[in-house]
Amino acid sequence: MAPLKSFVKYDGQSQFPLENLPWGIFSTAKDPSPRAGLALGDSIIDLKQLSSHPTILDSDESPLSAAQAQHLFTQPTLNAYIALERSTQSSFRSFVQRLFSEGDDRLATDDEWKAKILVDAKEATLHLPISVGDYTDFCASKEHTDNTGRILFGEGNVLEDNWFSLPIGYHGRSSSIVVSGTDVKRPKGISVPPNSNQPVYGPCKVLDYELELAFVVGGPSTKLGETVDLKDASMHVFGAVLMNDWSARDIQKWEMKPLGPFLGKNFATSISPWIVEIEALEPFKTAAPEQVPRPLPHLDEAGKGTNYDIKLFAEIRATSPTKDGAAEAEEEEGWTLTTNTNAKYLYWTMSQMLTHHTSGGCNINAGDLLASGTISAPYDLPDPTACLLEKTRGGRKPFTLDGEGEVKRTFIEDGDEVRIRGLCSRPELGYLVGFGEVKGKVVA
Template sequence: MNASNNPVDVVAQTTRSDLKSWVSSANDGTTDFPIQNLPFGIFTNRDSQVTRVGVAIGDWIVDLAALETTRLLTIPYSAVDNDGNPKSVFRQKQLNDFVSMGPAVWRSVRSQLSALLSEDSAELRDNAQLRERAMVRQSEAVMHLPFDIPGYTDFYSSREHATNVGSMFRDPRNALMPNWLEIPIGYNGRASSVVVSGTPVRRPNGQRKEPDDARPTYGPCQRLDIELETGFFIGVGSTLGSTISAKTADEHIFGMVLLNDWSARDIQQWEYQPLGPFNSKGFATTISPWVVTMDALTPFRVEQPVQEPQPLAYLCGAERAGVDLNLEVRLKPQAAESATTIARTNFKHMYWSMAQQLAHHTSGGCNTRVGDLMGSGTVSGPESDSAGTDAGSFGSLLELTWNGQKPLDIGYGQVRRFIEDGDELTLLGWCQGDGYRVGFGACVGKILPALELAAE
């Protein structure tokens, strides 16, 4: 691979469709983790309970802390602790220290790894002792939350989703609120309850009030739902009082994950006026463990949908702001042998882009920090997306069952209006390249029963 310091050249070199790896499982065309991807995550394994930074390649994880000790992997400048002493940014419990070093370091590390893992590179391939230290099977690893997350914001950026919800609960002729086409709607969520894929999710208790009830009752959520989303992590923060333009927003984004913002619909319906969701959203948000860099997603960038009316100037200027990202939701009942795909859609339909979300988030002077997580909001597509398939194109059971009015057949003689205890929900996402795919791995959560209420 020819060396270059030009960021555009580095991205182009590491995402070429003809790249192959000496890691055979990275070349089969169906893995989420070919050499063009190289996503970052935090892991431990049975040989070492020390958390450290890894990169996925095929069925394996490359231990960056192990490579660093051999000097096969270097960073352009040294990291130091608060006392000025050198430290490893790869032997850490989260990605924050590494990502804080900036885009030049991110690209340098990806470029070095791409070279080391390329099929014609012998340094790691032919060193059995080093491979034993630096390569870990994904099946033998435990993945952890990739970032220490200072803040979490969730947006509401799918026109199809907002229209469906507005049609359900308001006048279908005026499904969108007057501000929806002018501003990326969002709310500040609960960062402390973001969990990594595989973490069980307990059904929440909360206040619920049906229309004919005189007063609310307190108890287990009766209409538990998923929200098929993506999320992006801030890689370059901003200072309090400053703003980030839509045109330069991509320079602040490190990468993306899949995100399931579990939703207690009955609790939410009662509590959300006038300030929006609270306990109905704060009990859990699940993300996939591997962070796919924006550089790896560059070949799949597309123009976002046409916006009418044209947004205000501060929300304009981003080019190819969308991502052609296929998304699926699978539901597996507790007693079932396999899962049923209940939704298929694509992130490219999102009306408001990540760049516009970030520009609006900071437009009033709100600062951002490395590791801040921004959720896209439910990703729903047009009905035509699901033509010829058994799955719908809507990213929530609220829409797929039209608020429970149209039960969803999930096989095994079972239907669902909303999620039941023991159900396991899996989100999948991938961008399809020429002979390879850049994927995110799975975002999985299984529902546990609500905690029993104390006797009065």
């Protein structure tokens, strides 16, 4: 099948072709009200403006009336839209694809409305796309879990039997989820310094990133006490974002005896501003790893579990002061690749995570986030580890940043930036589906 063609021109290597159309919330200097938009090439489709068109949305072809669209797309979050039924969302996605296709003249030949509806992405400020009611972080990567266990507890450590029975997770802090570009303040907490057994309170000294994928819950809310069957789980997922689960390893290490992550994880979690709909990821489905032993029946996909072939990258850049003290370096300069992995390696699938989450009767709502946990790759691949704890073997093996001089790192220093990117590609399709990026700078 040939790639879709749009009258909006964009490069063949664009992350945001007509096949993608990821969702976000943006504003401009001309109109500072946050509102819904779809990324298309180097433009943003302003859905507030589209809903004000006198005829387009009131045709029989549109699944939403102009009044409905105006209500949904002028809100500062996408929650109301993603709470709609999947069938309505799918129909609206197809409607927009047709509307912006080459050969459809409803907008293509109307320069006045094109200028209103198509916003230059460079002129837009991107905002947190959803109001996150609840956030759960899983630990779905076998490679990451096994590797960190050996680093922290010795090479003889193996995964506990229960890890193979369920996708383990913890309830995170939704109030500290921030959008890409937000600075991250180095947290304070209680830790135990090396060669000591006395806890102290102070700034984190072992700050890390964790490369993750997070699924955005969509559709109508479930009821308390209701469970979601494995075969229906994907219908409760609207889309996915990139995530950096910033981690204060020294604080986390002390507080996880005997409970779980708390202050080591709740100071900031960054997500990308664009939500890629699950429908856009369908062509990139791939078989999930074999699960041995097979899980209990309510989580058993009988060897038919699927992941998504999403290439994932993490990079670090040390911000160097120039003579006048300002930050230097162009946007694409100075980055050191530290992680090269793929979402296809996740042991537990998106459907299993959601089904397990609801298996005790926990209700879910549109805008909830279910994160994968750190996604590391098999160890024989280059740069497979998705956090610095793994990459540096707990800080014992520093690495050198690219560029001039011998700048070494074990963990993240003040002034460092971390960038995570995600991309789907299959040569026979002739197009890419990208997530953009999630980026953050650590400040003292």
